[in-house]
Amino acid sequence: MKKYNSLKLLLAGLILITAACDTKIDAPTLSKGSADFTKYIAVGNSLTSGYADGGLYLDGQLNSFPSIIAKQMKLVGGGAFNQSLFDDAHSNGSGYLSLGGFNPNGTPILNQVTDKLAYRDAMGHFIKFTGDIENLGIPGMRLDLGAAAPTFSALNPYFERLLPDAQVGNTTYLNFIAGRSHTFFSFWLGNNDVLGWATNGGVVNNDPTKALTSKANFTNLYSAFIGTLTAQGQKGVVATIPDVTAIPYFNTVTVSAINAGLKANPQTANYSLVINALNPATGLHSPRLATSADLIILTFNTASIGVNGYGLSPLNPIKDEQVLDKDEVAIAKDYVNSYNTSIKTIAAAKGLAVFDAYAFLNQFKGAGISVDGVAASSSYISGNVFSLDGVHLTPFGYAIAANGFINSINSTYGSTIPTVNTADYRFVKFP
Amino acid sequence: MIKKLLLAACIAMPATIFAQGFQVNLQGQKQIGMAGAGAGTAMDGATLFFNPGAMVMLKENQINLGVSPLLFKSAFLKAGSNQVEHNKNEVAPPFEAYAVFGPKSGKIKFGIGAYTPFGGLVNWGNQWSGKYSLISLNLKAIYIQPTISVKLTDNIGLGAGFVYNHGSVNLQRAIPITKPDGSDSKATLDGSGEGYGWNAGIYFKTLSGVTIGIVHRSKVDTKLNNGDATFDVPTALQAGFPTKFNSSLPLPATTSLGFGFYPSQKTTIAFDANWVHWSVYKNLEFDYDNNARVADTKSPRNYSDGASLKLGINQQQTDKLALRAGVGYAFTPVKDGYVTPEAPDANRLILSAGLGYNFTSKFNLDLSFLYEGIESRKQTNLESNLSGTFKTNVYIPGIGLSYKF
Known part of the structure; x- marks a missing residue:
């Protein structure tokens, strides 16, 4: 079966050859165009x-x-x-x-x-x-x-x-x-x-x-x-x-999520978040209910809401720094x-x-x-x-x-x- | 009250499994040498696969064994990049084994065969640009087919076989969640399952001497139940990830029309037209046992049907030596926007060569070599937005032994 052995060698050789030759795709030519990137x-x-x-x-x-x-x-x-x-x-x-x-x-x-x-x-x-x-x-x-x-x-x-x-x-x-x-x-x-x-x-x-x-x-x-x-x-x-x-x-801390949280708590269920918002007509700030168009900052501590009524009434709105109204x-x-x-x-x-x-x-x-x-x-x-x-x-x-x-x-x-x-x-x- | 962190969005699980690329047309060494044409001829025991109706026309009882180590060599150039990436060299081992036997009368033949009509082995590694689509896929489908074939007349054969499929899949993919050491998370889906189908054909010898075969191999829906889903993720997130998954592998039906021409005693020319019913492949779905972090997925695939044309010649050079060659062309079922690293598919050109050697009247050796050049295809995947050019060459040497009795 000498011939059979050489055929096996041929087969092994074919596998090795094809393994060695990678499929090619031409990469684009690199050029600096009209710019100079030296420094x-x-x-x-x-x-x-x-x-x-x-x-x-x-x-x-x-x-x-x-x-x-x-x-x-x-x-x-x-x-x-x-x-x-x-x-x-x-x-x-x-x-x-x-x-x-x-x-x-x-x-x-x-x-x-x-x-x-x-x-x-x-x-x-x-x-x-x-x-x-x-x-x-x-x-x-x-x-x-x-x-x-x-x-x-x-x-x-x-x-x-x-x-x-x-x-x-x-x-x-x-x-x-x-x-x-x-x-x-x-x-x-x-x-x-x-x-x-x-x-x-x-x-x-x-x-x-x-x-x-x-x-x-x-x-x-x-x-x-x-x-x-x-x-x-x-x-x-x-x-x-x-x-x-x-x-x-x-866009992470949202007014709707905060209000949903207030509603879920029986003690605050009748309250909504109050902010100190800009009145564009006067340039002054005054309290009003927050809406989804008001953006609360990421670092705002939501646990502070309701502590001594914080953020729940026009007398105690959340700080102006904490909301981009x-x-x-x-x-x-x-x-x-x-x-x-x-x-x-x-x-x-x-x-x-x-x-x-x-x-x-x-x-x-x-x-x-x-x-x-x-x-x-x-x-x-x-x-x-x-x-x-x-x-x-x-x-x-x-x-x-x-x-x-x-x-x-x-x-x-x-x-x-x-x-x-x-x-x-x-x-x-x-x- | 900060929005709950939903991580599901970044873990939409896996993409495509199959394509033309996963139909493996390596079911007989003689036929491989002829580009895979064989529905209209009765060459050897592999007719059990190619056309059960032709099996009864085999003169002798026989056993055929073969293996075709397959090298799938793919390259990817991401749009805008200058780095061509390659999949790793790994050899997939499609094989075939057939036994055909029957009474001397030749009116009926029985057979049993095992072969691998679908499969795929592609490993891009865990560092390449498409790793969040796929690291590696190892897919195997082993069909076992008991078959019966009868002669209606001397010129008409009918045959049918029952197909049992044992399928297995191992799919690995990087997940875009960074672990404490800075490395990626990873998902591994490993499972196996069973499916059933059939294979039937009819074979005519016409008065002109031309032989004709019509064959249909049914769809085989293979259910993967209770597969292992392994999510290697940061410990802070581990709870809630699934550990098991169910899925199904819709292996499509194929309808073939084949012709055999015999211009001389020593020459056989085979021509096959195949229609692969890939359009059954609408979605790929994965159902997980725990959806706290990963939602079940249903990814649209929307394949069209695939088709191929194959032409092969067998020349009996001497009593001992036969030479073979073939050419074919396959049309991809994968539409634009659905090309993935698992199946970087495109239309493909098929070239083949082969030889057969009869050591004795009973013992025969066949060698084959098949090349498939899959056309370069520049694509942006609709699901991942992975954009770039795929080009693949497939090299398949093969060896087979036959024993007639």
């Missing part, structure tokens, strides 16, 4: 820094959208991209929220991470970071304070962390980002010019980080920043400002729309790519969409896009945003930066 800098606020779960920490930084974009840019000639990373001994940075489990009623238990923090004193100052950075995102940064308030460099600990002592209190963010000899930039700033106000229920209280930047001022300051970033004719991508109602911070929502929407019109106009004049973050986040509203089999929505925790603070994104959320940026860059500059595999990025961590 990419990222300018912006917490979203640019990789802030997540109510804090800035190493894992969030490593998954920041600019770092994801930069990694992909390297495939078409991009250069080094450094971030102000916390080191391993201080990897939890500012500290952040972690999910500890669920209460019997299904509400999440959030814990504050307090080990491996990066503070150098008890006043909330961070250990200084020195070294080259291309990610210039500063949590809390605003257009108005960034353009014209040198004192903000001392007041904002994330900014202070990056500055030599001599510059602290003496430089603006606009100065900080200038003169970096970049060839390409991303610019996503202006969110806090409305979000700071909105997340505080539309209450300013003389706090400049809670102020609403006027529409005219926004346009001027935006032009100033873009003027600085394009001083040598550099190309870049800018992003619009998301709708405040697109984020879980405003219907007319304040309208103001926020109006400002966001105006800001975005300015952004698109200024970007068009300079030929810049625009990532429409407003449209991007709106697609996750309600039931949301499926992203490669992942249910992605603006639902808190289960929506997979937003981190535990209900404002900032999960690594997965930042990855799909990064792909949105990449697609905008590609369509504007004719480049073919490949998008990233979003399935490589995690969601909210469960215990």
Whole structure:
């Protein structure tokens, strides 16, 4: 049966040969198009820094959208991209929220991470970071304070962390980002010019980080920043400002759920939630019953309702800071729309790519969409896009945003930066 | 009073199971060498499968055994990406075994066969871009078919067999819930079940010498009851996940019309047209024993029917050596928007070659090699939005032994 043995060998050989030759699909040719990604800098606020779960920490930084974009840019000639990373001994940075489990009623238990923090004193100052950075995102940064308030460099600990002592209190963010000899930039700033106000229920209280930047001022300051970033004719991508109602911070604790809870309790069955709402005619606040158009903030403690009658009568409405009422929502929407019109106009004049973050986040509203089999929505925790603070994104959320940026860059500059595999990025961590 | 966290939304469970890709047309080594055509000819014991009506026309009693190690090599390029991803090299082992016997008179023949008409083995790994649609699928259907075939006249044979199916499925999929270590959760569905059906055919020898076969293999609804559902999820969520599932595998019917032409004593040409009734496959449903976190699922599939055309030639080169070749084309039942990593299906081209060698008048060896080139197909799945290009090649060497008595 010698012949039979050789036939068996032939069969085995065929299997090996076919196993070795992989099925081929031609991948697209990679090109930088008309842009130059040699030195990419990222300018912006917490979203640019990789802030997540109510804090800035190493894992969030490593998954920041600019770092994801930069990694992909390297495939078409991009250069080094450094971030102000916390080191391993201080990897939890500012500290952040972690999910500890669920209460019997299904509400999440959030814990504050307090080990491996990066503070150098008890006043909330961070250990200084020195070294080259291309990610210039500063949590809390605003257009108005960034353009014209040198004192903000001392007041904002994330900014202070990056500055030599001599510059602290003496430089603006606009100065900080200038003169970096970049060839390409991303610019996503202006969110806090409305979000700071909105997340505080539309209450300013003389706090400049809670102020609403006027529409005219926004346009001027935006032009100033873009003027600085394009001083040598550099190309870049800018992003619009998301709708405040697109984020879980405003759509998780709902008036209807609170009222249903009141009704279910015999002691409060005849009561409904009362808020202190803006009267747009007078500009003054007065108490009224809450409706589903009023947005309660995520951090509102629902257990406080009814304690000494809190929130149940016109004499004792819930605090103005805890609700963005219907007319304040309208103001926020109006400002966001105006800001975005300015952004698109200024970007068009300079030929810049625009990532429409407003449209991007709106697609996750309600039931949301499926992203490669992942249910992605603006639902808190289960929506997979937003981190535990209900404002900032999960690594997965930042990855799909990064792909949105990449697609905008590609369509504007004719480049073919490949998008990233979003399935490589995690969601909210469960215990 | 915060909205209850409903996790069900992120765990809509599994997608497609079957497609053309899971119909395995490897039921006889001689026929494989002829691109799988065999409804209109009486080559060997595999006629039990191809056309029970032709079985009675076999001259000898015989036993046929064969195996066709199958390599399903698929590639995926996600839209916008430059990374081509491949499934893992794993060999699926479709096999066939037939025994055909009857009295010397030749008026009647009995047979029993075991074969694997449906199956699939595809493993993309747990790191690829479509892992939330599928990590791996291992599907097996083993049909056992006792059969009787009678000669109505010297030129007409009728045959029918009862089909018992033992089916099993192991499906693994990543779940988008992050565990404390940052890794994915995972679902594994593992179950087996039984189904019943039939296979009947009629075979004519026409005056012109052309032979004709008409065959229908029925749908086999295979119920999977009490399968194991294993959800590897964070401990905070474990309570409320199901541990058992029920489902059913609707293995479709096939109707075939086959012809045999005999231009010379030594040459047989076979041509088959097959109609696969995939349109019965409307939905894929999974019923779980605990719906606290995962809802029962009913995923629309909406397949159309599939079809294939196959042409093969057998040339008896010498008394001992036969050479075979074939070509075929199959039309996919999977509509646009329903292509999945389990069945990255498209129309396919089939090419085959084979040889047979008679060591003695009783003992015969057959070798075959079948190639299926599944056309490149760029798709966005309607359910998952997974978007990209699939391209698959299937390589199937085969070996079979026959003993006549």
